[in-house]
Amino acid sequence: MTSLTGRCMCGAVTWAYSGEVTRNLVCHCADCQRATSSPITAFLGLRRDEVNWTGDINHYESTPNTFRGFCPSCGTRLYFRSDRWPSEIHVHAATLADPGQYRPDAQVLIRSKAKWLDQLPLIPAHDGFQQEPSPRPPAERP
């Protein structure tokens, strides 16, 4: 039995859950990439009837009988649910009140994985938000 809470960016939508976590998976599929504007998406599988939501939620039907919920105020993606898994809802793990609680145990649709993800350990990393852009040779400047 796990107790979890979460919210969207603006706080207009919250969720709370006590029960079994059915999945901890990272999805690499092209639909999730497009829907979240992000190369990977981490989901928590929860029992659909046992998640308590507050606030208004809009849905986009990304394929027939597959719905992606989002906050109408701030646009935060909240969940994926599909008739393929009628008793489950896949909540975006990044909405957890404490995202540090999340531990994925599977990756799916790996064939769509962004090629550059494997390069991340080789790319310079910075504590701050942004480095100065690398200076370009004068010949390349307009």
Ligand SMILES: [Zn+2]
């Ligand atoms: Zn919101």
Ligand SMILES: [Zn+2]
């Ligand atoms: Zn996906």
